[in-house]
Amino acid sequence: MKKTILIPSLAIFIGLHSCKEQPKETTIEPEVEVVTSSKPQIQHTLTTEQTHNKFSNSIPPVLTVKSGAVIEAFTKEASDGQFNLNSTIEALDALDFEPIHPLTGPVYVEDAQPGDVLKVTLHTIELGDWGWNAILPGFGFLVDDINVKYLKLYELEKDKTEVTFKNDIKLQLNPFPGVMGVAPDTDELLSTIPPRANGGNMDDPNMSEGTVMYFPVFVEGGLFSIGDGHAVQGLGEVCGTAIETSLRIVYEIELLKDKSIKEPQYETDEYYATTGFAPTLDEAAKKATLYMVNYLEANHDLTTEEAYALCSLAGDLQIAEVVDLPNMLVTMHMKKSILNMK
The missing domain is CATH 3.10.28.20 (Acetamidase/Formamidase-like domains)
Incomplete structure (x- = not known):
């Protein structure tokens, strides 16, 4: 299908904040699938209103499903609406880091227990209408050598395959979720910024459409969430951001009892x-x-x-x-x- 000094994390700026009020949980039984195309039939839809931005076992699920459920999830871009296509570089100075990384979910998988594995197949990933890329003061791999401000906005659409960076420099788009993960075994509200054993902010452009992910389960139900859409990113994400965008993602989530892993x-x-x-x-x-x-x-x-x-x-x-x-x-x-x- 397909496809010298380390700088501080955004977590330093964000700190630990209370997550958003969670939508009421719904439990829906998967419908009988009728195969009409190569893509699986969508059984559940999660909207951008069903989000949170921390990892914790204390965040209640917004959906409960059986193994094999196919879910359509709409995600927000990483700033949670603080930028738009008319934003100027001054918007960087007003950026509030508390809402960073709104994640759609969590999804509770019936019968999932610690020690199990959740298999998540990324069937479809579609771009939002626009995206942004920025260099934030005090953040980035070369912060001690290149400490500047930069913001570039991109017009996108779901079927777009490339964008112009500048002049004749073209970038082939490769949309993927920067953050995917299950809940860790703690009721502490953890920042979504660093990757951990539960997944989280892995920022790996190989995790795109067609990829099959495996996550170790740490708490009952797994509590899977997804977000932080990227239109394109190089390995490393060295300036600290990709082309950040919203996504429409269709994924299938399955429970594996015969597989055991420590990290994704x-x-x-x-x-x-x-x-x-x-x-x-x-x-x-x-x-x-x-x-x-x-x-x-x-x-x-x-x-x-x-x-x-x-x-x-x-x-x-x-x-x-x-x-x-x-x-x-x-x-x-x-x-x-x-x-x-x-």
Whole structure:
């Protein structure tokens, strides 16, 4: 289908704030699916009114579903409406960080228990009407070298495939949700800014349409949320933002009782991938590699020595993001053709 000094996180600016009042939970039984196209039939719809912007087991679900439910989720752009197509650079000075990262959800999956895995298939990802990219004072990977303000706005639409950055520099669009995750096992209201074991702000452009995500479950029901739409972003997201936009996402959520992982993993038609978060790239890279060794041992009849050697010969380490401190995210990809999975 498809596709020197570290700077402070936005979390420093945001702090911990109470989440928004949650919409009343609804429980809807999935309808019998009638296959009329290659895309699954939508069974539930979540709107931009059903959002929150923290990770916590204390945030009640807005929807309860059975395994296999297909959900249409509309997401807001990362500033939660503080920018528009007429915004000027002065809007950066008035930016309130408390609403950052409105996430659509959470969704409670029946029978999901700690130790299980939620499989989330990203069937459709459509762009909103517009997007923004900014360099914020005091934020970004090169904040000690390039401390400036910058704002550029882009007109978008759901079928648009490229935008003009400047002159003849064209960018191919690749919409994806920057934040996806389940609730951590805490009633503390955690910032959405850093990636964690529950997922969160992974900012990985490989997690786009057609990708299958796997999330470890930490609390009953899982409590899955999604948001922080990006129209395009390079690996690393070094200035601190992508082209931030709203999205329409159709995803399928399934409960897996026979899989166990410590941090999110994902796969596409081309490869299987593990993720590792940590305060340093070294630590994150080691975790991503270890999780790939564990995956190869458990699923491809390899010894520890063989799996480790194969990671060296064929595993591809990638930096997903470096700006969402206190954690960074590194992934390891293993081509399915090598594993005879195609």
